[in-house]
Amino acid sequence: MSRQIVATPLTAAAFASFGDVIELSGDPDKIINQGQCGRYHDRALLEFTDGRAGISLFNANPRALPYVLDMVERHPEGSQAFIPMTHQPFLVIVAPDHDGVPGDPQAFLTKPGQAVNYHRGTWHGVLTPLHAPGLFAVVDLIGEGANLEEHWFDTPYEVVAG
Template structure:
């Protein structure tokens, strides 16, 4: 089996087993603020076993492709939403759970203006901006106890760029 993974564009359907794609697709659910703002309501399922939702800021270094993937992580007690604070795409890596361990990873490239929410317990790669600055607002569980499990692959994967160039606007 090849250890190469090709990045694919992210879609609601392809990402659904892992979480929620957060974007402004379709018509807004409601027009607010004196008719000047479309509200796209309740786009992510925030789910915490205990604790509370917290908002943190992450400032990650951009990564280059191809990317070596040697580890994924998951958070068994809470979902985790990554909302870019810039208008550039980023890399999303997820893996299905197979009896408590990650299966073969899948890599997605977001479009500018999209965010993701990983469902509770979803194996995922680390935050991977493709351009600077890598500034993200992150909504996740704040509470006591360990909420991080890491899995290091015995053999790394290599994530390859797609035919579509990954460029900043």
């Protein structure tokens, strides 16, 4: 038996306690490149302990809704940003921390052009593109030591479209 989570549209306000929604909103902070480009400056808080920020490429297999959520993970030593390299939505799953274990998960569906940055220590689902190719640029901690904790749910959740 599984528990159901209804995925809702991703908004900055709904996601604020888990991280940053990276998207174009409002007017650009600056016009650059001979007036041909709007710069939307500093859209995510990158936070790392020992180590440095690195950019990696992930190519994940697409998934489908309903989606079975049986595990979440977190990175206690650094934030982690997922920036899609296609114009397709993806599924974002997060959970609050309750004394070292995840609370009830929440699910969001991005719209094309949105990316996310998970705050350091935020419980989240694995990368879940809904369309191929599942190509993402990922900005996260590059360094020594363990920066991954996993939590497996005794009873999985089923994520469905809202």
